[in-house]
């Protein structure tokens with residue numbers, strides 16, 4: 001499952017947002033094979049298409065795609081030197097696919113800021129510096145090893161060494177790896193190090209509940225947006241307070257509440273969508289009488305590997321995929337009607353899956 005880590009300085013609204021995520025949580029029965037730890041929240045990825053498919057196939061169960069959020073508390077200045085939660089924190093964050101950094105953009109005199117004033121860019125830089133220092137440590141260790149190997153004449157080590165040196169220089173200036181302008185080949189070489197600042201990132205600007213319908217006057221948000229644009233990261237604007245209120249409501253009540261606020265979707269839905277976009281993810285579907293289910297894959301995944309998301313045996317024994325585009329299926333009204341029109345295609349091993357493909361895999365056992 002896809003995992004997004006939530007970081008941020010203390011008192012910026014992380015727990016408030018995270019509690020909203022756990023309350024809005026996906027039905028645990030749908031995910032019997034993942035144990036859920038207290039700092040993990042699993043939410044459904046909003047995608048109405050799956051409910052239409054369930055209607056059409058008279059499926060007994062609907063299983064939306066899921067996204068895991070991990071609350072990675074304890075990042076403070078000095079974390080990379082072992083202050084706060086230090087290393088425990090860092091090992092958590094190494095495993096996530098993307099990092100969402102919550103930044104405080106709400107003024108509220110009643111809530112202390114750890115650094116005394118509201119300044120989201122300073123906050124971002126505190127966190128990013130810590131992450132850069134942690135990465136610097138990893139890259140320097142690697143460099144010591146590679147240097148020795150390079151001396152013995154190893155060709156790959158000789159290619160890697162200057163890349164490590166370049167990255168060390170950037171990290172020394174507190175420039176995250178993702179913002180160092182490295183090419184794909186260089187990033188591939190660094191991949192093994194699971195560097196924190198090489199991960200895809202987005203900023204969650206937490207604004208006051210009063211501003212949610214119109215935050216155009218919030219200068220903090222503007223600065224975060226500019227900062228993020230410069231390093232190629234995304235920004236999602238939410239009010240954690242409002243999210244925690246929405247989490248208490250039924251679906252109908254939540255829709256009415258959002259309408260009242262004059263917004264079209266919850267902050268959580270925005271966050272999920274932004275994470276999908278950031279990671280280049282799409283959904284494909286399987287549907288039958290048993291269940292209608294959405295599966296998450298990286299855009300560009302081929303049919304056998306998509307099948308492997310369901311079960312490794314299906315990938316191994318992959319023969320063909322029977323595929324109909326969701327829109328075609330809905331236009332035709334049923335799988336049979338789509339078949340008659342020739343819209344159900346048989347695709348082979350090289351087929352690149354598309355968003356909305358309704359799929360039936362044929363495989364050898």
Ligand code: GDP
Pocket residue numbers: 008009010011012013014015016017106108111206207208209238239240241242
């Ligand atoms: P954390 O330390 O980052 O986990 O921060 P918390 O979630 O505990 O929030 C710190 C304080 O800020 C709490 O008193 C929250 O109620 C408050 N807070 C969080 N989000 C909002 C918000 O959107 N608006 C306002 N006014 N207060 C908020």
